[in-house]
Structures are given as C-alpha cells and as structure tokens.
Amino acid sequence: MPGLLPWQTYVLAFGAGVYGVRYPAGAAGALAVLCVADFVLRGRDCRVPLLAVVLCAVFGFAYGTQRTPDGVAEVPGWMEARQPVLLSGVVVSAEPRPDHRLRVILEQVRCEADGAVTELPGRLTWSERDTDYRPLPGQTLRALARVQPVRNFGDPGTWDYEWYWRRQGVLWRAWPTGRAGPEWGARPEGALAGLKAALRGQVAGLLPDTRGGAMVLALTAGDRSELDQATLDATRSAGLAHTLALSGLHVGFVAAMGYFLALLAGWCWPPLLLKVPRPRLAVLFGAPLVLIYAWLGQPSASLVRASVMFGFWGLLLLQGRGRVLLDGLFFALAAILFISPLSVFDLSLQMSLAAVAGIALLYPLFRSLFAGGGPLVLRVGRWALGVLAVSVSATLGILPLSVWYFGAFAPNLLLNLVWLPALGFAVMPLGFLGMALAPVSGSAAGLLLSTSAAVADKLLWALDAVRGTGLTPVWATLRPLWPESLGFALLLVLAVLSLRGRRVSAGLAGLGLALLVLPQAWVMGLDSRDQVSLTMLDVGLGQSLVVSLPGGRRWLVDAGGGSRTFDLGEAVVGPSLTLGRPPRLDGIFLSHPDVDHSHGVPFLIERFSVGALYTNGMLPSGLTGERLRPALAARGLVPIRLSAGDAVELGSGTRVAVLHPGEGFSARRANERSLVLRPERAGRHLALLPGDVERSGVRALLDSGADLSAEVLVLPHHGSRVSFDPDFYAAVSPRVVLVSNGYLNRYGFPDPGVAAAARAAGGAVYTTARNGRVVCTWTGPEGESIVDMLY
Template structure:
C-alpha cells in the first residue's frame, strides 16, 4: 500500500483561495497569481470545488479583509501631528516584553492634552515603547504618559517591510517613546482584569525565583531567561546577542510558543492519563483512555495559552487541538492536514487579518511541511529491521531531524524574505527538542504551579532552577559552537513574491508526486517560471547602461545606495539609531538583498558618527564587501572596537580617503573626493567625506555627509567643479548646512534630505534657498526612499518616491515633479 499525503477535502482549496483573497487587500497581484497557481493543481474528485467556487472564496476573502482592515484616521489635530510634548491618558491593551528590559505597550482609548489645549481623543491606538520601565503595566491599566506622539510611518523603502501597515493591522496609527526612570510613565488606575493580574503575579514569582546572582555570567542569565520565555513568551531578560545566537542555531521556534510547545503540554496530559490508568485500571471502564487524556489535557492547553498571552501561533495550535478533540468525541479520525485546515478556518473566520501575521504563517507552513513530507519517512520506518531499543533511539533521533528538515524546508522562503538570513543547523534540534519536551518544559510548568503553594514553593524553585540549568547548558554549547564557527549561517538573497510562490509551488508539486498521484505538470511548470523569471529580469536590468542612486529612509541618519552598470553596488553610510534596533540588518540590508545577493563592491563611511556608521556593523559581518573606506576617523563611543573586529575577522580591505583621491568605478564612472583635507578634524561633522559622482566627467551627484556651513563655503570658494544633478543635503537638511554659494556651485535639479521626524528637517531656509535655483527638494521623512535614475551618461534624472499612500513608485522627470510635503 502506498504511503502518501491524503488528498485535500473539497472545502480546503476554497480556504486557501479565501486566505489569498484576504492577502489581496494589500498584495493584489501576488494574491491573484497565487490563486491562478492553485487552480493549476489537480483538485480532488469527486466533489472537487469548481472554478466558480474558488473565485467566490477569493472574493469573500477580499471582502472580509477589506471590512476588517482598520481605516486610517484623517482628522488629526495639527498640534498633535506637530510632534510637541503632550500628556496622554490611555488604557493598556497589550504588553510585549522586548530584550534588555524594554516594553512595547499598545494603548487604546487614548486621550491627549497639551498646555493651552483641550483634551481630545486620539483616533486609533498608540504603540508606546518604554525604556527602563519603573513597573510592568498589564492589560486594563490606565497610564499617564508625558511624551511626543508621532505617526507610525517610517522606513518606507522599496522591497522592505511596511512597518506602518503591520501596525495598521492592529489598529495602531501612532507611536511614542518614554523613559520609565525619568518619571514619564505613571499608573493612574490599576487594572480590573483579575486574570491579567494573576498572570503578572505568577510571572513575577517565576522571575524572582530565577533571578540570577550578581556574579552570574551570560550563559547563566540566558538560561534563566529561557525558562521564563518558555512559560510566558517573555524575552525581556535576554540580550540581543543571546537571541541572535539562538536564531542562528535554528532554535528560535522553541521560544515562539507555538504548536510544538502545545504538543509538549498535551504530552503531559497523556502522561497523566497513563499514570491514572496505572494507579486505577478500572477507570478506563468508565472513561476510555483517549477521552480521559482529552479531559486531562484540555485544561493544560487552555492554561498554557493563557500563560503565553494568546499569540496567533498558540491560537492556531489550540484550535488544532480543539478540532482534533471534537472529531475524537464524534468518533472520527482525522489527519494532520484536517486539523491544520480546521484551525486556520476558525481563525480566519474570526480574525481575517491574522492571515498577515508572520508568526501564524510560519507556524502553519511548518505544520504543512511536516504533513507533506512525513509519509516518505514513515514508509522508511516501516521497512526498518532494527530491533528495540535501538529502533526507538535511532528512528526517534532521525524522526526529530527529519521533522526539523521538513519544517525548515517549508518556511525557508518566508524566513529568507523576512530576515535575509539562512540558518541551517537543524541537527541541533535532535538533542535539544527531546530534552526540552521531556524535561525542561515539565520542570518549568510544574515548578511554576508549585510556587504559589506556601509549603511547596521551595520545591517549585528547585524545579525551576533545574530547568534553567538545562537551558544554561544549551547556551554554553551554542557559545562554544559560535566561537568555533560551527553555527552555519549566512546572509542570502531575499526572494521576491514570484520566487516565493515558485518555491511553494515546487514543494507542493514534489509532495504530490511523491505521494504517487498524478503529477501536476502545469503547476510545476508555472512554479518553475515564477522561480526563474525574476532572475532573468534582473539580468536584463543589470545589462542596461544606467546608474541608480537611492537615498534610503533610515530615520534620523543617512544611507545612500548606488547601483552601477552590471549590477555592481556601492553604499555610502549605513544609518544607525539608538537602542538595539539594527538599521543595518532590518532596513539597509533588507533593501540591498531584495532580489539581490548580499554583496557590495564598495562601502564608504562619510564620518564616524553612529547615525552614519552603526548600520555597517551587521552589513560588514554578513555581506561580501570588496572594500571599506572611510575618512580616517575612529567610530564614536563603543562602536570602534566591534567595527575593527568585524573588519579584521572578515578580512575586508580597509583604507581612508582624503581630498584629491579619485575612485575609478568603470564604464566612465568615477567618485571624486573633495574633502577633508590634512588639517580637518576627522572625528566631527566637518571631517566628513564630500563625494562627487561623475559619468564621463558629467556630475551626477554630490554627497557631502554632515559637512556644515564653514566647510561648504570654503569648498565653494576654492572653486572645484561641484556641478551635479543631485545633491544629498548636508547634515540631513539642517540649517547648519545652509550655504547659498555652495548651492549655486552645485546647481542641483534635485535635492534630497535623509532625515527622521524628530526635528524640523529639512530646514525651510534650505528648501527656500534651493527653490530659488529651481531645485525640487525631497525628504525621506515625508517621501520615503527617494530614487534617482540616470539611463545613460547624457540622460536626465528621473525621480521615484516611496509613499505610504500608494506604497508604489511615482516617476517624474528631473525637478519638474513637486516634492511631497515633508
């Protein structure tokens, strides 16, 4: 008898079409192509869904997604949008702990007041980041906050994550930042939610029991933090370095509180049922073992979902458990796919926008991958001649490894798209997952249950410390593997949506073929075309004689990417913000790897301030970089040591530039260095590299870093050839970079300010000075990433801007296009 995946039931392809319809609300063309690909797969017979049924399901998904998507507020008082200090009163909707103790708090029912202004309600919710919190708020608390309110816009770059849209899915349209140690956040009214209070009390008990001693090393702290994370999904006690190490070890899914964790909890229920049967065998006469297991497991699953904060992946797993339990009570058997589809159907009917949640997508894809590719391994096990106990040991270990491989293969396209990294260490799951399921999780949950019991609290603490000791051992092993370069990880090309669809289509086609059913030839051919088409298109694009300059939206910082003929790329600066948000990885690196390999021919740092060079740390560590050049100044603060270490560790050639240097870029392109000179202070703004990009002698762009008025005036008086079509405004468009003689010497058609929304950028005086020259000014804080194309040495510039209104390209010629309002 052939072992293979069971055919989908007639309603299940309709659910896939419904999900595609929901995604079409934001991604119309990719969703429509996904529907067409689905239609090419042979559908189950008899009773297979007709084309009309699938199209109708797609339309219903479109309608459900459009109705569920929160509308963008339009009538926001100007004094709020101006970003001045305000006082907020709001109710806590959710709390998401972040590494290093930060809290991301979603506030609802927000009322805003300012000096001389009446209190007004804020339309929509607000995301508040609290650094160094003085207390941990819980859902239902009413907070008083003094801060500045800004819209959720930002980081609008082609091919990167749309942060504003992801917040919109949750009804969040504003953001704010506050410091708990400066009295900016106060508790006005305590929550009346008894369950939330109880959960927080349990978390505090566990955190107190696992508090590391002052002399504890990083592995001890991370091991104890892992136990709290496994129970509550709380990552606040982790350092970013520890989380990055776990991610590169392909073990992030163990902290995601998903179906795997639910299965461990369900196994505890099964163990209780077995123990009850051993103690009282007659119990099974009244309640058969499967039903008893269901009765004992259900409260554990519900309780764990409550502890974990009801994340989408926990919802999905709980729905799968509930669906399987219901079918069991009805006397029906089900497959893994049936449980998965029942769970997704329930979730997408109740919460259509959950289709956009990456955690749910990864969780569902992992389960689907296991379901698709488990049958061949099951057939292999059936043919095995190993005897006990070796059969259990060998096949059990291989089964864990195969399961991990199946799940990783299914989620790989999404992982590569989301993170731009490929971490291929599935073998670590084989020893860790059994230990996690059989020992760590039971110890942690039983220990937590004993903590509130006065005479058993000591025993509970001992169990928690035993679980932490196991996790500490894991972290020490990972540190050893990392030190010996045994954690296999690398930056990769982030696939475009056609390539992702092609991957999924080929995986599904392979699974159908292995199952022995009719080969879906049309679907396989379409998937192959989707997978290879973008590569062919990029090759055609790279063959063109064109130069593309993009000033990225990196907040208050600067990063300028230049693509040269042949697809070669150089990067001037890489941005950088305060805190642990890695602009280099999440923004600049994401843009550079959108359909492109992680490679730079040349990287240049204009000067050593963090908002220009901090992003280079991850880029130099992950990308293939031909050369790294700077102005000769040492990176400020704590950046110097890690920058030197990554350059040395990767063997990247490093040098410094000064006035008079000239870099030949090929094809008639050159990069001339106009500043600094031998007597300039290389550590400050006025030591910035001032670069002029030329093509056959014609000036394309001037990139002056953060150079200020005295330097710019001196340069204009020295009368070098400064003329260029594009001027990247010095010092983010600040008035300190206003030099009218410099503007006249450059005579740009297009000026671009790389700036955030934390100040009045670009300066109105700078904009007015350039307007008198007929130059249009763009700013990344209002226009998103600004791209300028030159189709040849003599061709005029063509501008493309990225906006939240259309999330698309708006080409315009030269300076004739009116800039978006910054």
C-alpha cells in the same frame, strides 16, 4: 487537489481573497495557481467549480476590506510640531520586552495640549525603557509624552510596521518625555490578570538571576523582559530565536506533557486504557494544560491561534477521525480567518501553517525509515532521526517565508536534536511544574525552577561554545519575488506527489519552473540596461545611499539610522538590497563613523559579500565598532582610507571622485571630516554626497577651488543649519536636492531656511519623510536624470 477536500480549496481561496486587500497582485497569482493546480490534479469527477473558487476569493476580499481598520485621517498640528502633551488612556494589554522594556497598548486615548483636549481615534502603543512595572488591563495611564502616528519606513518590500499595527487597530505611538515618570491608576481588584501577575512575580522571585533563569521566565510566563542581548544574538545566529517567542512549538511541548501524563496514567492503571484509548486520554490531559499556558502567555495572538489548532486536532482525535493533522489545520484556519481575517498577514500564523503543511506533506516520506523495534540504542537513534526528519520537513515548508521575511537561512538543523528535546523534555516541564507549585510550596517550586534554569544555562553555554567555533553560520539569501515563492511551493507539492508514485503533469511542473525562473530573468534584464541610479533609502534620521550600475554592480554609501540599538542594516538596508537580488556589494563607502551613518554597516559586512570598505580614516567606536572590527577580520577586509584627490573606479565608465577631506584638513568633530563623494560618468557630475560635513568642512571645500557642480545634491547633515552656506549651493547648482531626514525627527530637519535656500538654488527638494525612498536614474551617458519616489 489530492489530499484536499473541496471545502479546503475554498478556504484557501477565501484566504487569498483576504490577502488581496494588501497585496492584490500576489493574491491574484496565488489564486490562479490554486485554480490551475486544483483543475489538473483532481480527478474529473471531483473538480470544484471554478466560479465557486473565484466567488470565495471575492468574498474573502470584501470581508477583509470590511474588517480593515481605517488609517490616520489627519495629524493634529501639535503633533506635527512635536509638542509634548499630557497623554491619558486605558490599558488593553502590556507586553514585557527584552532588556527591561515595556510595551503597552492603550485605548480611549486623550491628549491635552495648550488647554485643548484631542481624542485620538484607534489605539496607541506606549513604549518605556528600564522599567519593571507591569500594568494590568483596565488600568489608566497619565504621562507627559511625545505622540506620533505609526509610520512605516518608505522602502518597498521591507517589513510594513504601519500595516502591522493598523490591522490591530493601533494608529499612534508614544513614549515618555521629561523627568517625571508615568502615573498609573489603581490596579483592578479580583481580576484574573492580577492573579497572573502575582504568579509571574512569584516565579520571577524563585528563579536565579542568570541567562537561563531569564529564559525560563520567558518560556513559562511569557515575560521576556529579563532576556539580554547576548541571549537574543546567540539564538538568532543559530536559527533558534523562534524557540524564545511563545508560539505553536511551545503549545506542542505542553500538549506533549499531556501525552506523557496519559502514558503515566496507563502505566499506573492499565484498565483505564480499555475505557479511554491513549490518544483521547492525551487530549483530555493536554487540553487544560494548553488553556492554562495560553492564558499565562499574555495571551499572545500566536498562542491563542496555536491553541485553536490544538483544539481542532483534539476534537478530531476524540472523534476517532483520520487525517487529523491536515483536516485540523484547515478547520483551525477557517475559524481564524472568520474571526480575525487579517490574521492572514501575521507572520506567526503564516509560519505555523507552513511548518505544519510541510510536516504533513514531507514527513510521511521519511516515516517508514524509523519504524520497527530492536535494541534500545537503535530505537533512540531512530527517534533522533525522526526528530531531524520533522525539523527538515518544517524547515522546507517555511523556507520561502524565512528567506522573504528575514533574508537569511540558518543551516543548523543538527542543533535541533539537542535544543528542542532539552526544551520540551526538561526546561519547560520543570518550569511548568515549578510554576504550578509556586503558590503552594515555595521550596519545591524553587528547586524545580532552579533546575530548569540550570538546564537552560547549560544549553546557552553550549550554544555559545558552538557559536564561537563558527559552526552556526547564518547565510544571507536573495529574497524571492512573490512568483518565485509560488513556484517553489508548487514544485515542492509536485515533488512529493511524484515520490508517492503519483503521475505529475509536465505542464504543471513547467508552470512551477517558469514561476521560479522568469522573475530572475526579468531582474537580469533590468540590470543589463545602460543606466546609473542613485537610490536614497528611507532609514529615518540617518542615511543610506545605493549607487547601481549596469551589470548588477552596486555600491553603498553609508548604512545608518537614528537608533543606537535598532539595526537599520538588518531591518531596512539589507532587505532592500536583497529583494530579488543576491546579497552582494562591490564596495561600501563609510563617510564618517557616527551611528546615523555607520550602525548598519557591521551587519552588511557579516552577511554580505563585500568587495571593499572605504573610509575617511576613522572607524566607529562603541557597540558599532565592537561589531565592525571582528566582522572585518573575519572577512579579511582592510579599510582603505580616502582623501581629496582620490578616485575609485566603479565600473561601466563610472567613478567616484573624493573632494574632501584634504590631507591637511583637521577638525575635532567627525562630521567635519566626512567623505564628500561625487559619482561621475563620462565627465558628467551626477551627484554630490557630502555626508554630515558642517560649516568648516563646507568652507574648506569652497576654498579648495574644486569644481563642486552636480546634478543632484544630498543635503549635508540631513539639512541642518550647521552645514548651511549659500555659496555652497550656488557652487553645486543642483537640479534635484535629496534629504534623508525621518518623519517628525527630533531635530526638525531639514531646517526650513536651508530647504528654502536649496529650492532657490534651482533644485526640487525630495525628503524621505515626505517621499519615502527616492531613486534618481540616468539612462545612457547623455540621458536626462529621472526622479522616482515611493509617495
């Protein structure tokens, strides 16, 4: 390929092979596109042997497989019983998290239960809330805890938590239980980690207790514990969240400090530049700063990898080489893949590579527009346009990854003209210098750190003001299927070559266009089939159901999970709905306002096109309600109250009948007033969706005399015994029973007696804990129901 040396093509093939360990189809497609593009774009005498490329991919696959840690082979009985155990282990690393949370990685993990000790293979992640304690590597931990295997939500195409932790050797997770806190062992003496912790403590003590102070602590010491939800929400909504997570961007800021030190040295002593050219001097000044910064930032894997990239770029500059950006990128990629091949799955590495590749490809197209001298104002304007061009280039490079992982696009590039220079030229240099002076002069360090925090506070104030005007939109997007991402990347490369005057193969452009268009044609074909489906998503101990109709119509029933803080709408429901399809819902039914059914609804209202919201007359309170009400107002949606006897037409001859609550029904608990819905088609009762209705609500349903029969039953209240009534199961007489319960949930749902009664009523029982996402499909008005599950 033009611009790529043969060995760089081999590196890409090796990376594709490693990627095939987890995603073989996508890796095979990427390898095929690489081979075709390399063959077409290289000159006849420069083409690399196809067999060599394939062998590199095979070697990458074998190497990645050999380096993949084993998963959990067996879950101990005490763990399946959710029994608290006495946990002990040795600290590997500790990461402060926002809102005073702490995440610790432990090894040599032992669990004592009923007098027996179990040594767990692999590592364990320990989570703790509301703590300011910072353990050091090598410390021991003893605590009464609940332990579970790391488990993924069983929804295809969503973030794979289990794989994320497994490739780091982490197989288990635990959290404290009971009133007694964890017992930490003695802190190692004389360790560098202790010096770092002491420096972090000094910096934290000198910073003001403001949002800006928390931001400076995160950017200088890698301690995000003081960041509050308001700061995280503001930066996320403006597409700036990445600027608070230490990465290659921040290493670039630190390296820029080395460049300005080189400028200062040349200004103070011009003869120095005759001996050491300014680019090499910048590397010599920047290298120690980058190493120190990487050490201070935990060090996180993303900082280490960014430092490796800087190291190779620095070596190439010291040697006076050309093609520094692209060649340094590939040298770094080769080294990272050799040392840690599974890093190819790391989002931060993928984003860094894509951003740098985008800049390398696209920025040269703009560079000539910003050259030249002239008055100071003109030069400043050109510099600002250059920053914008870099942002545009990087944004286009990471666009397929952004919309795939986050399902969103924030078109707020102009904010970068203020935010990034302020961080790079004020907040970080002042904070870095203040941290360096903290052990020597507290007053000078305090002044510098306070100034840095003041600048950060002003930035956050301005961001809040701009956000309040609605000028920082975040657009939900269709999440592309993997062929579409390959097609976009190929067409982007071909467009750049064409703009550079290179003749582009029409066949190769056709291949890129086909990869971009054909997957959507396939999805449209699927949606045109005459079938209705009910999908029970795996959202843990919560519930979210999707009714899909011919023509791509989709209706959602609930969107909640077992956490009041973790948004399952953003993490699971939204990504599941936008995989290959636009962010659009014909309507949402909210059965009742409890968090486990409602907490994800505000996100969907904010980001999706939603036709209507139907409720039982109640809306959520607390944090969920605080988000939902303004979202409804912004969208112009007025909740529609439903009661027994109502029906909502869904389209394609399908409707939802409302069976409960009746107009005269009253109950104190919101669960009892849950909407009980039944999708019907051509007089056929497809499924009964009873929300969290409990005994009095179930009895009211039975006493109403309504026909409750349905082919599929979603167990009320996740299979709780408080909703059990044998007459109810007899009245429904389902062939299939679905339970949204969550793996090893804290209530033990579904109750064994309830599950046994459901089976006795004639229904096969499917749970999200055991089967992941479950899809029931009816083909045609008279077709049999077909059940498909992930596991």
